[in-house]
Amino acid sequence: LYVEHPLGAGQTVPLDRDQAHYLFGVMRLAAGAAVALFNGKDGEWLAEVAEAGKRGGTLVCQEQTKPLQLPPDLWLMFAPIKKARTDFIVEKAAEMGAARILPVQTEFTNSERIRQDRLQAHAVEAAEQCGGTYVPEVADLQKLPRVLDQWPAGRQLMFCDEAEVGNALQLAAQTQKDAPWAILIGPEGGFSEAERKRLHALPQSHVVSLGPRILRADTAAVAAMTLWQQALGD
Numbered sequence: 001l002y003v004e005h006p007l008g009a010g011q012t013v014p015l016d017r018d019q020a021h022y023l024f025g026v027m028r029l030a031a032g033a034a035v036a037l038f039n040g041k042d043g044e045w046l047a048e049v050a051e052a053g054k055r056g057g058t059l060v061c062q063e064q065t066k067p068l069q070l071p072p073d074l075w076l077m078f079a080p081i082k083k084a085r086t087d088f089i090v091e092k093a094a095e096m097g098a099a100r101i102l103p104v105q106t107e108f109t110n111s112e113r114i115r116q117d118r119l120q121a122h123a124v125e126a127a128e129q130c131g132g133t134y135v136p137e138v139a140d141l142q143k144l145p146r147v148l149d150q151w152p153a154g155r156q157l158m159f160c161d162e163a164e165v166g167n168a169l170q171l172a173a174q175t176q177k178d179a180p181w182a183i184l185i186g187p188e189g190g191f192s193e194a195e196r197k198r199l200h201a202l203p204q205s206h207v208v209s210l211g212p213r214i215l216r217a218d219t220a221a222v223a224a225m226t227l228w229q230q231a232l233g234d
């Protein structure tokens with residue numbers, strides 16, 4: 001269970017109504033039952049139910065069962081697409097170990113406003129589901145040109161461009177194994193010519209084809225993360 005509360009030996013953790021409903025209503029746990037907790041900072045802790053109630057309850061931390069496992073410093077950057085598919089991209093990025101998830105507005109992005117709090121909740125759920133101890137931060141929607149204007153010097157970019165062939169990742173894996181990385185996936189309408197020119201010109205950019213077929217953006221996100229993990233993951 002993800003809690004927004006410090007975790008440590010003997011630490012009492014209060015539960016809100018939803019958490020109490022899930023543990024005591026749905027899971028039907030009672031006082032004395034064991035619950036695995038994480039908060040994204042202190043690793044995973046085994047806690048015991050001290051009080052179980054309809055509207056709340058408390059757990060007491062007993063022992064740490066997993067240290068915090070920070071993922072490699074990998075950003076997944078993507079142009080928001082239809083709501084359900086954007087949710088899917090965020091969930092898969094969280095499951096597959098992105099450290100940060102950045103929705104970016106590109107020229108052809110359909111102007112769907114994204115709900116950062118809802119996407120962050122999906123990232124938490126995905127981390128709970130895969131037994132992770134870390135939750136990637138979902139950033140607010142930013143404009144691609146601004147992100148490129150402030151591009152962090154050492155960060156390498158895996159630029160997924162279906163108009164290209166070849167895969168520059170293997171080459172980059174030799175020289176940039178320990179660098180911070182980012183993967184960029186475009187919207188349904190792809191990148192504009194001006195965007196592609198700018199992205200190709202970025203010195204840290206490595207253009208990668210994900211194969212001969214045009215993939216949906218959500219498929220491309222998973223394919224790109226898999227390729228990245230194979231070439232550069234830990």
Ligand code: SAM
Pocket residue numbers: 160161162163184185186187188189190191208209210211212213214215216217220
């Ligand atoms: N530009 C195409 C179009 O307008 O039909 C489709 C864009 S595709 C749906 C969305 C994004 O997925 C692309 O911008 C790219 O980042 C990624 N992508 C899809 N297929 C790819 C491939 N074969 N190689 C590399 N990237 C791909």
